[in-house]
Amino acid sequence: MTQKRRRAIQGATIRDVAASAGVSPMTVSRVINKDPGVRATTRAQVEAAIKELRYAPSAAARSLAGSTPCRVGLLYDNPSTSYLNEFLVGALDASSHTGAQVMVEKCIDTESADVALAKLLQAGVDGLILPPPLCEFAQVHKQVRLSGKPTVAVAAGRPLTGIATIRIDNEAAAHDMTRHLLQLGHRRFGFIKGHPNQISSEQRLNGFLAAVKDAGIRRTAVRIEQGYFTYRSGLKAAEKLLSGKPRPTAIFAANDDMASAAMSLAHRLGLDVPADVSIVGFDDTPMASAIWPSLTTVHQPIADMARMAMDLLLEEIRRKRHHDSNQPGQLLQPYRIIIRESSGPAPV
Amino acid sequence: MTQKRRRAIQGATIRDVAASAGVSPMTVSRVINKDPGVRATTRAQVEAAIKELRYAPSAAARSLAGSTPCRVGLLYDNPSTSYLNEFLVGALDASSHTGAQVMVEKCIDTESADVALAKLLQAGVDGLILPPPLCEFAQVHKQVRLSGKPTVAVAAGRPLTGIATIRIDNEAAAHDMTRHLLQLGHRRFGFIKGHPNQISSEQRLNGFLAAVKDAGIRRTAVRIEQGYFTYRSGLKAAEKLLSGKPRPTAIFAANDDMASAAMSLAHRLGLDVPADVSIVGFDDTPMASAIWPSLTTVHQPIADMARMAMDLLLEEIRRKRHHDSNQPGQLLQPYRIIIRESSGPAPV
DNA sequence: CTGAAAGCGCTTACAG
DNA sequence: CTGAAAGCGCTTACAG
Numbered sequence: 001m002t003q004k005r006r007r008a009i010q011g012a013t014i015r016d017v018a019a020s021a022g023v024s025p026m027t028v029s030r031v032i033n034k035d036p037g038v039r040a041t042t043r044a045q046v047e048a049a050i051k052e053l054r055y056a057p058s059a060a061a062r063s064l065a066g067s068t069p070c071r072v073g074l075l076y077d078n079p080s081t082s083y084l085n086e087f088l089v090g091a092l093d094a095s096s097h098t099g100a101q102v103m104v105e106k107c108i109d110t111e112s113a114d115v116a117l118a119k120l121l122q123a124g125v126d127g128l129i130l131p132p133p134l135c136e137f138a139q140v141h142k143q144v145r146l147s148g149k150p151t152v153a154v155a156a157g158r159p160l161t162g163i164a165t166i167r168i169d170n171e172a173a174a175h176d177m178t179r180h181l182l183q184l185g186h187r188r189f190g191f192i193k194g195h196p197n198q199i200s201s202e203q204r205l206n207g208f209l210a211a212v213k214d215a216g217i218r219r220t221a222v223r224i225e226q227g228y229f230t231y232r233s234g235l236k237a238a239e240k241l242l243s244g245k246p247r248p249t250a251i252f253a254a255n256d257d258m259a260s261a262a263m264s265l266a267h268r269l270g271l272d273v274p275a276d277v278s279i280v281g282f283d284d285t286p287m288a289s290a291i292w293p294s295l296t297t298v299h300q301p302i303a304d305m306a307r308m309a310m311d312l313l314l315e316e317i318r319r320k321r322h323h324d325s326n327q328p329g330q331l332l333q334p335y336r337i338i339i340r341e342s343s344g345p346a347p348v
Numbered sequence: 349m350t351q352k353r354r355r356a357i358q359g360a361t362i363r364d365v366a367a368s369a370g371v372s373p374m375t376v377s378r379v380i381n382k383d384p385g386v387r388a389t390t391r392a393q394v395e396a397a398i399k400e401l402r403y404a405p406s407a408a409a410r411s412l413a414g415s416t417p418c419r420v421g422l423l424y425d426n427p428s429t430s431y432l433n434e435f436l437v438g439a440l441d442a443s444s445h446t447g448a449q450v451m452v453e454k455c456i457d458t459e460s461a462d463v464a465l466a467k468l469l470q471a472g473v474d475g476l477i478l479p480p481p482l483c484e485f486a487q488v489h490k491q492v493r494l495s496g497k498p499t500v501a502v503a504a505g506r507p508l509t510g511i512a513t514i515r516i517d518n519e520a521a522a523h524d525m526t527r528h529l530l531q532l533g534h535r536r537f538g539f540i541k542g543h544p545n546q547i548s549s550e551q552r553l554n555g556f557l558a559a560v561k562d563a564g565i566r567r568t569a570v571r572i573e574q575g576y577f578t579y580r581s582g583l584k585a586a587e588k589l590l591s592g593k594p595r596p597t598a599i600f601a602a603n604d605d606m607a608s609a610a611m612s613l614a615h616r617l618g619l620d621v622p623a624d625v626s627i628v629g630f631d632d633t634p635m636a637s638a639i640w641p642s643l644t645t646v647h648q649p650i651a652d653m654a655r656m657a658m659d660l661l662l663e664e665i666r667r668k669r670h671h672d673s674n675q676p677g678q679l680l681q682p683y684r685i686i687i688r689e690s691s692g693p694a695p696v
Numbered sequence: 697c698t699g700a701a702a703g704c705g706c707t708t709a710c711a712g
Numbered sequence: 713c714t715g716a717a718a719g720c721g722c723t724t725a726c727a728g
Contacts, residue, residue: 013705030713056449096449232638361722373723
């Protein structure tokens with residue numbers, strides 16, 4: 001070997017990790033690819049070395065060598081810009097770690113979902129990631145199943161057959177949030193529903209209704225308005241709720257965008273939040289802590305869920321490749337109630 | 349060789365072309381890379397073979413072998429969630445088209461910018477993309493220059509030596525927007541400045557002041573408050589502006605987040621937008637069309653700028669590799685004034 | 697002006 | 713459960 005090794009600007013390689021962990025490159029490769037046949041202790045050592053060396057597999061090498069799925073299609077159509085923001089950060093991050101090439105397509109309605117999906121499939125994606133609300137459209141499911149491509153649905157309302165999902169327990173979260181309002185003494189409620197095309201909308205409403213019922217509140221003290229997860233729809237719904245007599249002392253919106261709209265309207269009507277009316281949301285997008293007063297809401301780990309979606313998808317692709325016919329993974333993530341400034345004691 | 353060659357889904361390889369043209373793979377490589385040192389007749393033979401075999405070089409192999417840059421670091425620290433959203437969509441898209449691996453790091457302040465940058469460099473990125481405001485921090489510039497990595501600054505205030513930039517003419521845009529307000533009859537103005545750590549803040553202010561001055565408006569009819577590009581800072585600034593006597597009839601905020609905050613406050617004070625006060629922003633983030641009334645603002649092609657940043661960066665990396673010492677590219681993008689509902693005739 | 701050798705960082709296929 | 717060998721398709725560095 002008269003030639004010396006070319007520059008090492010590339011950072012750590014699989015060989016460095018192997019040396020550091022005291023195993024062969026082959027074993028490192030197995031860990032990266034989540035091969036189950038690696039002893040737990042070995043895996044831990046390798047993972048530690050990966051972390052320490054900040055090792056990121058080379059996408060080029062993996063795809064050259066042949067195994068890695070390199071293309072992941074991400075199809076989105078999300079009305080909430082802040083939700084999407086979080087999601088993309090997670091997706092981009094996962095893409096950089098896994099070396100997968102994420103191909104993004106946006107669509108505006110169900111019609112264009114068809115076209116966009118076809119486009120992704122033609123580009124040769126190995127699998128698909130569907131953020132809400134696309135992940136809940138029956139038509140999209142059908143097309144996805146037809147394509148035979150492994151798919152992960154994020155924040156789907158419930159487990160889906162043949163499609164992996166990552167979600168939280170929307171009903172329990174809404175129930176907990178409502179209990180928070182009840183504990184503050186609220187007895188007259190307004191609820192702004194999410195888009196009817198998403199199961200989670202229904203689940204959030206159900207959690208709310210169950211908690212209210214458990215507390216012995218009569219249905220007449222509860223007003224429900226339809227929203228569509230957008231700021232604008234929240235504005236309309238809040239208008240109806242706040243002009244009703246008697247006025248609710250607390251409004252629970254099924255996402256942060258609508259809660260924020262409700263707050264804006266309350267201000268325009270000269271109401272103080274939370275002295276006159278408490279307003280709470282759902283998702284804990286960055287907007288929740290940006291606005292004033294800051295929003296009490298349900299925290300959903302959106303970026304993490306996007307990251308996990310990528311990992312789960314790569315796993316599914318491999319499973320399918322090995323003709324493993326188990327049901328796709330179904331991950332349930334934890335949520336948290338975040339109490340900020342927009343909720344307070346009910347006015348006397 | 350007991351092992352047989354793996355599937356040939358890839359189509360023709362450089363070896364096939366070489367064999368067909370009766371030369372070595374090396375010569376084919378030279379032709380592909382437009383190396384001038386190849387005899388014309390040889391080149392012609394190779395090109396014919398390439399055509400005949402429909403040969404397309406493998407991106408993965410090229411990048412592995414060393415010619416194509418594969419890793420791009422994206423360091424961000426942006427207070428505006430909607431701006432970032434747009435930016436990431438563009439970055440993710442460009443990443444999928446170029447096949448480059450984008451490694452994302454977030455930092456919270458200048459201190460952590462140091463750490464985050466070091467992290468990216470250690471991960472072996474070939475170049476860096478800096479969205480605002482990082483692209484304007486002197487300390488970040490210094491560190492970037494020290495690293496010697498090709499870098500593209502997006503939406504920097506002005507051309508930077510040694511760093512490629514993509515930007516719009518902030519001053520001209522602010523000037524145009526102010527003319528729009530003047531044409532509507534406004535004569536008393538409030539202006540919410542952007543973060544002082546960004547040159548564009550100053551430029552937007554300057555454009556505004558120049559237009560106001562050109563129109564013969566006295567400085568006493570103009571109130572300027574400091575903001576920091578965040579919703580919260582916009583709220584504070586708007587509070588000062590709207591409580592002043594006489595009240596301005598138009599407020600120009602240096603970005604959409606602050607404009608949106610000003611609108612929220614105006615509503616809280618019982619003012620109608622635009623009947624009592626016109627409010628305009630800058631950036632045209634998705635928020636601008638989400639809120640109500642929708643926001644008149646300056647459209648900046650954020651996602652496109654992120655996409656171009658990626659292309660420009662790959663070019664810079666190649667330039668640097670060939671020791672081409674020209675000044676890095678400086679791209680100026682067009683802007684547009686988008687007139688929506690939040691601006692109207694001055695109250696009489 | 698052209699080519700033979702070595703290697704990029706990873707994986708598949710095989711062996712133990 | 714783990715590893716040694718061969719190879720993915722291309723390029724850099726060297727030699728002629």
